[in-house]
């Protein structure tokens with residue numbers, strides 16, 4: 001009889017221990033990297049362009065490949081949705097938060113909440129404008145100023161020896177977003193004070209193809225003609241080219257077309273001579289984000305800024321026809 005009681009007691013103790021483990025896995029003291037999966041909360045800003053869709057795919061595939069548990073939320077172009085998503089990640093006590101801030105301003109409060117919760121934050125693709133830089137642990141993405149500079153360097157080369165004026169229309173990205181601000185600044189500061197170059201029109205197309213068509217309409221009706229279109233992303237450029245061809249104009253010949261991103265559609269038009277220059281902006285940030293997330297989850301230091309490696313494709317390239325497939 002005593003034997004049976006002892007056996008029953010041992011079974012009950014084993015059962016109690018199992019229940020404790022299920023409900024309070026943290027009490028076992030496992031930290032990310034010691035067996036428990038790292039949990040990353042990722043607040044994507046939307047699905048506005050082929051670039052963004054390629055970026056989202058890159059993050060999801062990289063999380064699967066690296067064994068990171070991804071909590072993914074798409075804010076559908078609304079900052080308030082990104083803030084809600086970040087708050088949900090804090091409540092869930094993820095190990096790391098990553099997000100692509102749709103605009104640079106308005107993040108202080110939610111980033112303070114993340115810091116108070118002891119959760120490191122990665123700014124992916126775009127940055128924020130906050131008084132205290134420590135609110136963001138690190139940035140990974142493009143050097144947009146350099147992209148603007150590369151666009152201007154191409155135009156300077158393309159118009160070498162040509163008299164002015166060179167009339168430029170700029171189709172810019174989402175207002176107050178990091179790429180919009182610094183693609184504009186890098187372009188302008190590189191053109192410098194060369195009197196030949198005149199930016200005769202500038203309007204935001206919000207990185208959307210449909211708006212690119214609308215802005216091109218405004219350029220044609222609102223100016224006496226342009227020599228160059230500098231567009232902050234391929235989606236807007238594709239919309240603009242659609243309209244130009246409907247109006248009987250020859251993009252890449254009647255108007256020099258300079259675009260940023262490097263989507264397959266833009267590379268195809270570059271090869272056809274309808275675009276003159278594609279400044280690369282890679283969306284493939286997933287692997288870098290996961291590498292940073294794992295280090296942060298282990299409490300390791302990481303660089304404050306990690307830039308992607310990018311290039312430029314143009315009609316000066318002898319190997320133009322052999323540009324490899326872009327993957328998005």
Ligand code: GZL
Pocket residue numbers: 048049050051052125126141142179207232233234235260261281
């Ligand atoms: C740039 C990214 C921009 C792309 C656009 O890193 O934020 O947003 O250039 C995208 O295509 O919509």
